[in-house]
Amino acid sequence: MIADENTIIAACQAGQMERFGELYERYVDKLYRFIYYKTMHRETAEDLTSQTFMKALEGLPRFDVKQGNFSAWLYRIARNTVIDHYRTRRPMVAIEDVWDLSDGADMAVDLANRELLGQVKVLLGKFKPQQREIIMLKIWGGLDYTEIAQITGMTEGNVRMVVSRVLRRLRREKTLYLFLLTFIIHNFSLGNS
Amino acid sequence: MAQPMDKILSELYRLDPSLRAREGELVKLLAAMLRRSPSLTINQAFVSQLKRQLESRARELPVPASSAPAILWHPWLTAGVGIVVILLVTAVPLLWQEGSKPVKFSSAVTISNLEQQAFGSLSGQSGDAQSLSKTMNVGSPEMAGQGADSATGVSAPVMSAPSVGFGGGGAAAGSAGFTDKMIVPPGYPEVVNYNFTYVGDEFTLAASPLAVLRRVKGSALAAQLAASVYNLNFDLMNFRSLNNLEVANLGFNEDKDFGYSVNISPLEGVVSINKNWAKWPNPWQNCQTDDCYQQYRFKATDLPADDAIITVADQFLADKGIDRTIYAEPTVNNDWRVYYDMLTAAEKINYYFPDTLQVLYPLQLNDQPVYESSQRFGLLVTVDLREMRVSDVYNLQTQQYESSDYPVLTDTAAIIKQAKQGGYQSYYPVYFKDNSVKEVTVSLGTPVRGYLKIWQYRPDKQYGDELFVPALFFPVLNQTELKNFYTTQVIVPLIEEFSQDQGGPIRIMPWGEPTEAEPAVPGDDVPVGNQ
Structure with a gap:
């Protein structure tokens, strides 16, 4: 799959930009879900997904496959786009996604998700943004450790250690119910609903 | 829901094998949570719309210089100028696979907004508006001298004849000698001139563009x-x-x-x-x-x-x-x-x-x-x-649509004039007034807003587009009193493009010498000959 992707990327960089559509169709669903679970608002997620793919399209001529894989690069763009979205609106506060908000009520959140947001926030609020990012990428995004390392700029070893520490803390604090909740969301993000 | 449950459990055990000992508790919790979980499906209309936007943007991006075919380099150096002329073949056909994953097969109505005039010309390739208006205006200036054929290749219903001897005329002479905007009268036993009159209330229209809708097809x-x-x-x-x-x-x-x-x-949905x-x-x-x-x-x-x-x-x-x-x-x-x-x-x-x-x-x-x-x-x-x-x-x-704004008509006088001419796709011709022609008044009431569904031929697709054009619908108030008159609404599309080149209804030439001057175009206060 990655070899196939590199072929498509090379074709785009050689002038066949119409082939970007193949990359788009592979990632639009997953990327949208990733952004959605960082914003919990459909319209915002659609807007940020659009921005992400536009940036990817315009940046693709400069993308170097030797520096990392396309998936990680795309997720990095998405992640930064989400961060920019929240920081634009709350520049004085270090907000990276909706889970950073104190109650979510001051920014758009789909009504149906408010209860869920409240529940999972209790879980994710315990962790630092980087730890939270890694949890969401691993559990909700379904990415492997190598990809997460490329997105976050950490080493693979550090990423594994973070995941292990997070799980131990969850088990110690007996937040089994909420821990399971993340898996439910992950599986529904894969389209099992 | 057995499958999601198994998948969730195996993932949990992979991360933390000790959870196996609590399987009973896990299953109960998972079952309760699965019943309450949110479902998230991406809006397919959004996916299609974004794809189109990316297409459009990709066309605008410059082609990298390294993609230029080497055989088309033409270095041209002179001592004093030093200009290198590079010929690049930049025609990159865009071969997006349209319809690969566009529409959910559903009756849920969704409307996605596109950029202005995203559907191109609404009437240029249409099987409805422009070709029909050209067909029905045989004597219009662009038709003069062209005989039976229009630009769309559709033949005019009848041939027009020179106006020599009929005293009227008013159209410019064409190269082939067709000089009149009239056609030979049909052999109906009774001829009727329908005089459309507007008796409704005054109305105004906002100047802002209106959205034309296109139903998204393919699935x-x-x-x-x-x-x-x-x-x-x-x-x-x-x-x-x-x-x-x-x-x-x-x-x-x-x-x-x-x-x-x-x-x-x-594919049609x-x-x-x-x-x-x-x-x-x-x-x-x-x-x-x-x-x-x-x-x-x-x-x-x-x-x-x-x-x-x-x-x-x-x-x-x-x-x-x-x-x-x-x-x-x-x-x-x-x-x-x-x-x-x-x-x-x-x-x-x-x-x-x-x-x-x-x-x-x-x-x-x-x-x-x-x-x-x-x-x-x-x-x-x-x-x-x-x-x-x-x-x-x-x-x-299926009820998924795309929406794009188009410029609109705002001159209510011009709109009412079109209504008095019979409106969109009016088939009611105008006869010379003489003793054999019956004059019938058709009263039009205050119009209501709505959408007119038209079909637009697309040579680049295997199906036509269904467009929904904002229009005014003038009700015929006295339809039940009229014999052999079955029109219940006179339609005037509000999109500016549809008002161009209408030309008015067909005018029928008289059987003999006219007893009156050439009939004025309905809706005008001034006879044609005096314009």
Whole structure:
């Protein structure tokens, strides 16, 4: 799959930009879900997904496959786009996604998700943004450790250690119910609903 | 929900094997949470729209210099200039696979906004507006000298003749000698000039652009169904030798009494339901004599009330899970009564009353009515009145749309003028006033806003586009008083593009020397000759 992707990327960089559509169709669903679970608002997620793919399209001529894989690069763009979205609106506060908000009520959140947001926030609020990012990428995004390392700029070893520490803390604090909740969301993000 | 449960459990155990010891507790918790979980499906209309935007942006991006074919380098150095001329072949055909995953096969109405005028010319390739107006204006300036052919290749209905000897004229002479905007009169026994007059209220229009809607066609279902084709084992041919299959049409029958035949067009996003003829009773099938046929003839007293007919239709839709919430209140199409009321007493005795009637569920978009020509458009459900069962359903379509703004007409005087000329696709010609021509006034009331559904031919696609154009619908207030006049609405599209090159209705030349001057174009206060 990655070899196939590199072929498509090379074709785009050689002038066949119409082939970007193949990359788009592979990632639009997953990327949208990733952004959605960082914003919990459909319209915002659609807007940020659009921005992400536009940036990817315009940046693709400069993308170097030797520096990392396309998936990680795309997720990095998405992640930064989400961060920019929240920081634009709350520049004085270090907000990276909706889970950073104190109650979510001051920014758009789909009504149906408010209860869920409240529940999972209790879980994710315990962790630092980087730890939270890694949890969401691993559990909700379904990415492997190598990809997460490329997105976050950490080493693979550090990423594994973070995941292990997070799980131990969850088990110690007996937040089994909420821990399971993340898996439910992950599986529904894969389209099992 | 067993599958999601298993998947979740195996992931949990992979991360933390000690959780196996708590499987009983986990299963209970998971079951409770699965019942309450949110579902997230991406909006396919959004996916299509974004794809189009990316397409458009990709076309604008500069082609990297390294992509230029080497054979087209033409270095041109001179001592004093030092200019290098590079010829690049920049024609990069865009070959997006349209329709690969655009539309969910659903009746849920969604509208996605595109950039302004995203659909291009609405009338340039249309099977409706421009070609029709060109056809019906044989003597218009661009038609003069061209004979029967228009730019669209459609022949004019009749040939026009030189105006020599008729004293009138007013069009510029063409190179082939066709000088008049008139056609040869048809051989009707009675000719009528319909004079459209506006008697409604004053109205104004906002200057801001209005959205034209385009129904999104194509469906992921076509490709999904095609996957099943590969699993078919026909000795006739090897389906696996085919690539990129999509199912264009799919049909099946219910093999039971009063069963149905269903046809699905995934690419058009349409489902049709018809009775399976082999499984419905046909009382005439053994008739050999007229008496036999007559005994089954429907009488006026056999006709059920409209409420009963609608109840049958409603129940059918409910049983089949067809969503009615996107439609306005249903009505029974009783157009047959219009013709019946015009008959004499003797004719009424021999009238064949219908044994099927259609129930219309009018489509509403953005809370506005939708018309196709001058009739409300929507879901059509035919009820067999003998059996009091639904026999057919038409216009069951997916309801995903794209929206794009277009400039509008704002001059109400010009709009009313168009209405007085008969409006969009008006077929009512104008005759010279003489003793044989009957003058009839058609009163137009205050218009209502709605959408006009038109079909636009697309040579680059295997299907045409369905466009929904904002328009004003002027009701004909005295339609029931007029003989042989069946138009109920005069339509004027509000999009500026449709007002261009209308030219007015057809004018008929007189049989002999005219007793009056050439008829003025309806809607004008000044005769044509004086302009």
